[in-house]
Amino acid sequence: MSLFKVKQWWSNTTNTENYKDRQNFSCMKVDKFSSHNDSDCILLGEGNLLQLFKPSLGQDALLLETELSDIILQIETGKFIGLSGDREIIVLHSQSYVIYELHRKEGLTDAGEQNNMTAVIKHAFKRRACNLTVGPFGSSKARDLICVQSLDGTFSFFDQDTFLFMCIFNDILIPGPVAYVMSSDMFVICKSTWALEIYSYQQLRESSELSLRQNKANIPQWSYNAGEEISAVQVVRTSSNFSSIIALGERHLYCFQDNGLMKELIRFDYTPICFHSYLIGWYYEPGARLLVMVASDDSKLYIYEGTKLLWACDLMIKAVSLCRCFINSLPGGVVTLSRDGVISVNYLGTEPNLNPNVNIVNEIVSPVEVQRELESVEEALKLIISDDKESVEDVSYIEKTISIKTDMGKPIENYYENNRYESDKSLQLIKCPLIITLICKEPELIQNIQVTYICSSPFIVSDNGKYIDDVNVTQIIKTDILMSNNYDLSNTNIKILFTVIDRTGKIIIINRSIMLPLKFYCSVGELNLENQIKLNIHVNEACLDLRNIFTDVTKEELSNFEDTVNNITFKYKTTDTTVTVSSNDQEYSIESVDFPEISPMLDHFLNKLNDYYIQTNIGVRITVKPSKEFISQMIHRFLKSIETHSKERMKLKKIQDELDVLQRQFTAVQKRLLVQYGSLPPAHCDTLEFLMKDTHQRIINIVYEIIQNRNVVCRAGNTLAAVGRLIICVLRNTSTDMLKVVLIEEMLSLDLLHDDCQEWEEAISKVSSFVCNKLFKNSEKDKEKLTPVTEQDTLSHINLKRLLKQLKIILEKVFDEINEGTQGNVRTEELVEII
Structure with missing residues (x-):
């Protein structure tokens, strides 16, 4: 078996709002129109957006894009108006269908050609639709008729905007795929009983609603119990007398003649998602070959002829729809629609390519051209560097224009309010206000400001961000910091991002950081005599009174404990673990039972110690001296x-x-x-x-x-x-x-x-x-x-x-x-x- 890579020739990402819409409401149709007879066109419906593509080298593939008033369930093409020479487009909505004509107008100037769609027929019905099938039912030679299957399993037949009759099946609880066999004028209906049943158009017309009242049963021409859900059915004309019916199940692929004779049955060792069958040659030729493409859930494409696997390819994407197209630059292409709304036209390459993202270069490149390209790249880099300098100047200018002051308020304990964390009884109800003061000297130069807070668990911010559209001279922004769970403290700093957009549209980002007060997440506790981990911090000055360093803690809180001058024990409110800070001569030490407790205290202690010496204008050298045992245990x-x-x-x-x-x-x-x-x-x-x-x-x-x-x-x-x-x-x-x-x-x-x-x-x-x-x-x-x-x-x-x-x-x-x-x-x- 040979393995071939699928080489991408063209792709397009559609404009969609969210992933669910793309997955639930995506449909694709490939067909040729008389106005664009040199190449196939791709119709894509996503949500209520209808797009028409015509892939071609060196040209814009998107011909038309229009937003409809309702969600698109299915798109089909056919000759629904007898006088029209071109094929029309029918779009199925939940309670209506609309038939459009595609018009192409050649451009007389450099503006190019114009394409537009005109709605010629609109028809509404009361039952909610699931899918439709079109064709010359009853050997109609003038135009194609329309069959719409509702969610309750009812089949309604229409001729343009005229209702013909309705057929009801009592054993259809969930509607399934429906296909029309033009050679024998029959319908393939997949029922919720996991059975394929084939009815002629004459039978369905006779078993209308009036006939059902007379208790006449619908007896199919033939049926087959698949024993699994059928996800898709397709009919291909394979000879002058017969057509082939191909059905895709959960683990099998079935191929029947329209008289009920099974031709092939393939059991997969993978999960199929979608398939497409096509004929190589004309159906009246004896050498015509029926091929079936199947896309799997592991992003692969398999091509079968009968029960024989011909090719296996990597698609690189999970395809939800497959089709074959003929484009002027590509005689036979594979069209795929991915889950994320990307349409790709690919072809099967016979050359192994280990890196599909790199184009194969067979031409000999001149050194002069290489040197010319290098010079152009250097010029582009110089422009980028100059732009960076301008951006740095912009940031400095904005920082001079806007003055930012951040401040943490006093923690508020035992407050009561309705919040989503109130049910967690293990957490003490405490919050700490964060106040930001923005002073803008020239507010007319600023378009808007967005404030974003970034913090680590267990801390959360009551408001994730603030958007200021009308910037005033003075702006005060207040938010609250809360504790959401009983995890270890990993980071006690709150990072604040200010995204500033000036009047010219330039975006400048200013960073600020502020440290949470120690009292917010710690309280004074009893000394733990089981502390085994100790980290020493040396200074070249005499140690300070610890009460001068930990200014968040009041004297009243320390009065209940002894020796708080040289030894203070803190207890974390989230985990009830303790950490002890002590001082002796020119050395401080932080002691605890485990390492996670030392991390936030070390960060807070070093910041407070540096702030104290900066305010007192005393030059001091602070050195952290971990022992070998401390380092080995910390890494472990x-x-x-x-x-x-x-x-x-x-x-x-x-x-x-x-x-x-x-x-x-x-x-x-x-x-x-x-x-x-x-x-x-x-x-x-x-x-x-x-x-x-x-x-x-x-x-x-x-x-x-x-x-x-x-x-x-x-x-x-x-x-x-x-x-x-x-x-x-x-x-x-x-x-x-x-x-x-x-x-x-x-x-x-x-x-x-x-x-x-x-x-x-x-x-x-x-x-x-x-x-x-x-x-x-x-x-x-x-x-x-x-x-x-x-x-x-x-x-x-x-x-x-x-x-x-x-x-x-x-x-x-x-x-x-x-x-x-x-x-x-x-x-x-x-x-x-x-x-």
Whole structure:
């Protein structure tokens, strides 16, 4: 079997509002019109937007775009008006259909040609429509008739805007695909009982609503029980006497002659999404070949002739619709519509291409042309650099025009108000106001300002952002910071982004950061005698009174505790854990039971200490002095936090996969119940009803379990971020090579850990490999050992183990350089357990 890559020749991204609309209301039709007879045209309906494309090299593919008044359910083409020489377009809406004529007017100037659609027939009906099929029913030679299937399974037949008759089937609970066989004047109807039934047009006309009142049953010409849901049906004329009926099921592809004889049956080992069948040659020729294209859910395209697989291709996208087109520059193309609303015209290439995004160059390029292109690139770079200088000048000008002052108010405890976090009894009701004062000297130069707050869990902002359209001279913005859960504190700083748009339309972004008050998330507590972790901070001056450093804490709060001059213990309000700050001569120390508690306190203590000496104009040197044991335990704790976070993520993924299985099981039971309900007489359904109720209850239980495990993953992510920020803070205050510190900070990317996004391991796996191989000199053998297995998931046993080894090597070597003058190297404990 040969494997071929699908090479993209043309693509277009449609304008859609959201993903759900694209997925639920997308339909495509490819046909040729007399006004554009040199190439096929592509009609696309998305939501209430109708677009007409004509792909061609060097020209704009979009010919027409119009917004209709209702959602488009289906688009078909045909000759619905007898006097018209061109094919018309019929658009099906929920309770009406409209027939349009396509007109093309050649341009007399450089403006080019004009295309427009004119509605010639509009017809409304009371029943809500599901789909339609068109054709010369009853051997009509003048024009095509219209058959609309409603949601209740009723078939209504129309001639232009005239209602002909209605046919009702009592065993259709959910409408399915319908196709018309022109050679034998019959209809293929897929019922909710998983059966294909074929009726002639004469039968349907005779079994109208009046005939049903006389208790006349509809007896099909022939039928076939597929035993699975049929998702699509297509009819292709394959000979002078017969047509082929191709039906796509959940796991099979069926091919019948219109007399009921089965020609082929293909069982798939994948899940098909859509298909398209076509004939190579003319149907009256003996050598005509029927080919079927099938798109799978794993983004592949399979082409069959009979039961033989001819080609298998990578589509790179999940196609929801397939078709074949003939374009003047491409005799046979494959048109695909993806889930995200992208139409692509492709062709099957016979040359293997490992990188489909790179064009194959066969021409010999002149060195003179290469030099000319390099000079043009240099000129473009100079323009970019000059634009950057202008942007820097704009930022400085805006910062001079706008004065920004941020201030944190006093925390308010035991307040009462209706909020979504009030039900969490484990959290103390406390909030801290954040006040921003904007003073604009020249407000007429500013168009608008948008304020965005960024904070890390467990902190949240009552208002995510503020938009100021009318900028005044003085603007005061107030919001509240709250605590939402009982996670470890990873970052106690609030980042504020000011997006300023001036009158010329230029966008300038100004960053500000403010530290939360210590009293907001801490209270004074009892000394914990079990503290085993200690970090020393040395200064070249005598230690200060701790009450002068922690100004947020009042004397009344310290009066209940002894020795608060040289020793203060703080208790975190979210986790009830403690951290102790003590002073002795020229050295401070921070002690705790675990490392996540030290991280926010170290950051707050260093900021407060620097602020005090800056205000008093005293020059002092502050040095963080971690011991070897502290460094080894800190690295070991960081790697264990990564391991714990990965294990919880794997548990969550396993539960989510179980939910997917239960959802498919619930859908399968529902379908089977519909078949039982639709049978005459109705079959015994107690067992299926019990199974459906049991599956529904299991889905409810597993959803609650997913919510709980998601909270566990987020809590593990906060612990990981807290230990990671401690490592960065220690490196920033101990290392002399700031470039490596910045690289490691960017490599860890701890800001990626949010409540909704926990894919941290995937983000840093590639970066850690690059840093480990480029920043430090490793042998080729070591590089090979540390290379992730790309065929497996990042959380797999092998890849996770190698990621931990990479991070361990990087951190050890960085701290080794810090402790270069001491004896021995810093070594972390070996991980006892690896997933």
